[in-house]
Amino acid sequence: MISVSKLLCDTENYGDSLRYAKGAHGQRHGAVAGMGPVVAWNITRTCNLKCVHCYSNSDAQKYTGELTTAEAKKFIDDCADFKVPVLLLSGGEPLIRPDVFELVEHAKKRGIRTTFSTNGTLIDKETAKRIKSLGVGYVGISLDGLGEANDKFRGKSGAFDNALRGIRNCMEIGQRVGLRFTINRYNFHDLENIFKLIKEEKIPRVCFYHLVYSGRGSKMMQHDISHEESREAMNIIMRYAVEFGDKCEILTVDNHADVVYLYLQALKRDPARAEKIMDLMKRNGGNRSGIAFGNVDPLGDVHPDQFTQCHIFGNVRERAFGDIWTDTEHPILNGLKDRKPLLKGRCAKCQWLGVCNGNFRARAEAVTNDFWESDPACYLTDKEIGIG
Numbered sequence: 001m002i003s004v005s006k007l008l009c010d011t012e013n014y015g016d017s018l019r020y021a022k023g024a025h026g027q028r029h030g031a032v033a034g035m036g037p038v039v040a041w042n043i044t045r046t047c048n049l050k051c052v053h054c055y056s057n058s059d060a061q062k063y064t065g066e067l068t069t070a071e072a073k074k075f076i077d078d079c080a081d082f083k084v085p086v087l088l089l090s091g092g093e094p095l096i097r098p099d100v101f102e103l104v105e106h107a108k109k110r111g112i113r114t115t116f117s118t119n120g121t122l123i124d125k126e127t128a129k130r131i132k133s134l135g136v137g138y139v140g141i142s143l144d145g146l147g148e149a150n151d152k153f154r155g156k157s158g159a160f161d162n163a164l165r166g167i168r169n170c171m172e173i174g175q176r177v178g179l180r181f182t183i184n185r186y187n188f189h190d191l192e193n194i195f196k197l198i199k200e201e202k203i204p205r206v207c208f209y210h211l212v213y214s215g216r217g218s219k220m221m222q223h224d225i226s227h228e229e230s231r232e233a234m235n236i237i238m239r240y241a242v243e244f245g246d247k248c249e250i251l252t253v254d255n256h257a258d259v260v261y262l263y264l265q266a267l268k269r270d271p272a273r274a275e276k277i278m279d280l281m282k283r284n285g286g287n288r289s290g291i292a293f294g295n296v297d298p299l300g301d302v303h304p305d306q307f308t309q310c311h312i313f314g315n316v317r318e319r320a321f322g323d324i325w326t327d328t329e330h331p332i333l334n335g336l337k338d339r340k341p342l343l344k345g346r347c348a349k350c351q352w353l354g355v356c357n358g359n360f361r362a363r364a365e366a367v368t369n370d371f372w373e374s375d376p377a378c379y380l381t382d383k384e385i386g387i388g
Contacts, residue, residue: 002259008241008262013249021283024285038292043100073106078321082325087107091118139175141170142154143163145186182210206251213362213366230257234261256287257359261379296321304332340357346382350387363377
C-alpha cells in the first residue's frame with residue numbers, strides 16, 4: 001500500500017508505522033525488524049456476491065477442505081509466535097464463516113491486530129457492534145462504483161445500498177471503517193463521484209486498488225485502464241489527498257509506479273516535499289510480497305499475496321507459518337526475498353527499481369507467462385524510468 005496522504009500531507013496512521021519505519025527496507029521475512037509479515041487470510045471462499053474481478057473465484061456455495069476452527073486457531077498461534085502484526089481477514093466474504101468472531105477473539109488474546117476486507121452487505125447494526133466490541137482495528141468495505149454500476153460489478157442488485165449501510169453502521173458506533181475501490185475501465189469515470197460520496201458520508205479512509213489479473217479478474221486484463229488513464233487517476237487522487245488532508249486517509253494499492261509518479265509530480269512543484277517523499281520511498285522499498293506481506297488461503301496454503309495463489313510455498317496444517325515463510329527452498333519465495341537480479345525487461349533497467357522493487361509479479365506472469373518479466377501496468381514512460 002502507498003499512503004498518498006502520508007507522502008503529500010505528513011498524516012499519521014497505524015499502517016505507516018509498518019510501511020515507512022526506518023529499517024523496513026531490507027527485511028527478508030517481515031514488515032520491520034523483529035516482526036513477521038502482514039498476512040491476508042482468506043478464511044473462507046464462500047461469498048454472497050459474485051464479483052467479476054474476484055481473485056478467488058468465490059461464489060454462494062460451501063467449499064470443502066477449509067481449515068477447521070481448531071486448525072485456524074493453531075494457525076493464529078503460529079502467527080503470534082512468528083510476531084505477525086496484523087491478520088487481514090478476507091474471503092470470499094469473511095462474515096459468512098460461522099466462527100469468524102471466535103477467531104477474531106483468539107487473535108486478540110494472542111496480541112494480533114485483526115482487520116476485515118469485506119463486501120459490507122452483511123454488516124447490520126448488531127454485527128457492527130460485535131466487530132467494535134472485539135477491537136477489530138479496521139473494516140475495509142468494497143464499492144466499485146455508484147448504485148447500479150457497483151451492483152453490476154458485484155453481481156447482485158442492492159449490493160451498493162447494503163454496503164453503504166454497512167459503512168454507516170460502523171461509523172455510527174465509532175468503528176474504524178473505510179472504502180475499497182478497484183479501478184477499471186468501467187468505473188474509472190466514477191472517481192470524482194466516489195470522492196463526492198466520501199466527502200458527503202465523511203468516510204475517513206479509502207484504498208484505490210489497481211486491477212490485478214488473477215482469478216475471475218484474469219479475464220478482465222483487456223478491461224484495465226490505459227496508462228494515460230492511470231496517470232489521470234493519480235492526478236485526481238493526489239488532488240483530493242491534499243484537499244482532504246488528515247480528514248481522510250487516501251491510499252493506492254498494487255501498483256508501485258504510483259509512488260514514483262507522485263514523487264516526479266512533487267519534484268516539479270515542491271522540491272522540499274519531493275525530498276521527504278524520496279526518504280519515505282526508500283524506507284518502504286516498494287512491493288514486498290513474499291517479504292512483508294503474505295497470504296494464506298482457506299485450505300491453509302501459503303502464497304506471496306492473495307493475487308498469486310498459483311504459487312504455493314507450503315500448508316499451515318503441515319508446518320508452522322513462520323517455518324514456511326523463512327524456508328528459501330522454493331524458487332519463487334526465495335526469489336522474492338531478493339528479486340532485483342531476477343527481473344527482466346523495463347523493470348531490470350528502471351532507475352526506480354530500488355523504490356518500486358519490480359511492481360506486481362502476478363500481472364507480469366498473467367500477461368507474459370514469466371514471473372520475472374516487466375509489469376505491464378507500469379505507466380511510467382521510458383524517459384521517466386531512465387531508459388529513453
